[in-house]
Amino acid sequence: xxxxxxxxxxxxxxxxxxxxxxxxxxxxxxxxxxxxxxxxxxxxxxxxxxxxxxxxxxxxxxxxxxxxxxxxxxxxxxxxxxxxxxxxxxxxxxxxxxxxxxxxxxxxxxxxxxxxxxxxxxxxxxxxxxxxxxxxxxxxxxxxxxxxxxxxxxxxxxxxxxxxxxxxxxxxxxxxxxxxxxxxxxxxxxxxxxxxxxxxxxxxxxxxxxxxxxxxxxxxxxxxxxxxxxxxxxxxxxxxxxxxxxxxxxxxxxxxxxxxxxxxxxxxxxxxxxxxxxxxxxxxxxxxxxxxxxxxxxxxxxxxxxxxxxxxxxxxxxxxxxxxxxxxxxxx
Amino acid sequence: xxxxxxxxxxxxxxxxxxxxxxxxxxxxxxxxxxxxxxxxxxxxxxxxxxxxxxxxxxxxxxxxxxxxxxxxxxxxxxxxxxxxxxxxxxxxxxx
Ligand SMILES: [Fe+2]
Ligand SMILES: [Fe+2]
Numbered sequence: 001x002x003x004x005x006x007x008x009x010x011x012x013x014x015x016x017x018x019x020x021x022x023x024x025x026x027x028x029x030x031x032x033x034x035x036x037x038x039x040x041x042x043x044x045x046x047x048x049x050x051x052x053x054x055x056x057x058x059x060x061x062x063x064x065x066x067x068x069x070x071x072x073x074x075x076x077x078x079x080x081x082x083x084x085x086x087x088x089x090x091x092x093x094x095x096x097x098x099x100x101x102x103x104x105x106x107x108x109x110x111x112x113x114x115x116x117x118x119x120x121x122x123x124x125x126x127x128x129x130x131x132x133x134x135x136x137x138x139x140x141x142x143x144x145x146x147x148x149x150x151x152x153x154x155x156x157x158x159x160x161x162x163x164x165x166x167x168x169x170x171x172x173x174x175x176x177x178x179x180x181x182x183x184x185x186x187x188x189x190x191x192x193x194x195x196x197x198x199x200x201x202x203x204x205x206x207x208x209x210x211x212x213x214x215x216x217x218x219x220x221x222x223x224x225x226x227x228x229x230x231x232x233x234x235x236x237x238x239x240x241x242x243x244x245x246x247x248x249x250x251x252x253x254x255x256x257x258x259x260x261x262x263x264x265x266x267x268x269x270x271x272x273x274x275x276x277x278x279x280x281x282x283x284x285x286x287x288x289x290x291x292x293x294x295x296x297x298x299x300x301x302x303x304x305x306x307x308x309x310x311x312x313x314x315x316x317x318x319x320x321x322x323x324x325x326x327x328x329x330x331x332x
Numbered sequence: 333x334x335x336x337x338x339x340x341x342x343x344x345x346x347x348x349x350x351x352x353x354x355x356x357x358x359x360x361x362x363x364x365x366x367x368x369x370x371x372x373x374x375x376x377x378x379x380x381x382x383x384x385x386x387x388x389x390x391x392x393x394x395x396x397x398x399x400x401x402x403x404x405x406x407x408x409x410x411x412x413x414x415x416x417x418x419x420x421x422x423x424x425x426x427x
Pocket of ligand 1: 089
């Protein structure tokens, strides 16, 4: 999802656990929250750093495809709304970096790993946003898919991660609704507008399905993460849920989901649908998507261009502290 | 390029007049003034607060999980500290 391919350990059986590991697992099973100073298995800590870090990176890289349209929004109101939405995403990144920092990594370390390509962000943000209808499709489908994953994660075992998720979920619903509202405007507008809405849906449908990560049969080691409650549902479960909820929303808009195999399955009480092209997914993850280079380049540039500003504020803070010290010495 | 990281601050917000400040999260900032500015941008975008406190994270002393027993167990046996411990006859009226 926002963390699609998180490497983690193979699951440990109860017999193989140390007494500490067993006590830890009992706490997780009992629904207790694990807090930063509590004992935790090294694998739990490492997996969480990767997962929360990937999630945080996705929030801030996710600002780029939408940031592209802030200055091109069709009305002042839409511009203010999109700006607020993109600002929220910066906040989401911050909540998550803070949660990761409680596990003993620093935010700058994580950013360095993002910028050097050692850590990933969600594949979805490597697709281009070509026109205003894409702002609708992104809010509706991309934030919609993110919500699917984030709602259950509010119950995750790690306290700081869970609290970050609760805060994020409170804000996400606005994101999805503003996207759907753009889609309604376009789908119920002129034939050209409707065509743009359909085209945006066609381009974002499969990449949105990929957000949930590879199919369960190819998902490595999710059993350990599920036992630790840092993953709550399987990729396929969430993907199915997303399709079930999205189909009626598309029908209301009069848009066609670009999948010939989409059909209601009475028996499973859900839709049958085509899997996305997984070879495309792995190519995008490897860095060969349509916008990987541009996105990472923009991130690195923003970080480097902001260095003088961060340094300036540091220098100011140091001078001010010196002046305060001098003043208190003089007063003595 | 800058190598110095901005220090970490803990943020406390008073949600409404008359309530306590509550811990809401943390953030990085070069000094207290900027920490307040950032806290306002990050934690009060939807009218979540009327007042902000920021404290350098390194100034916070926390009890350790291993002290949980000695610190908190003694309260367990002292149920007489709660009003419900005492049965007051109904005839006495509201108390
Ligand atoms: Fe977000
Ligand atoms: Fe969002």
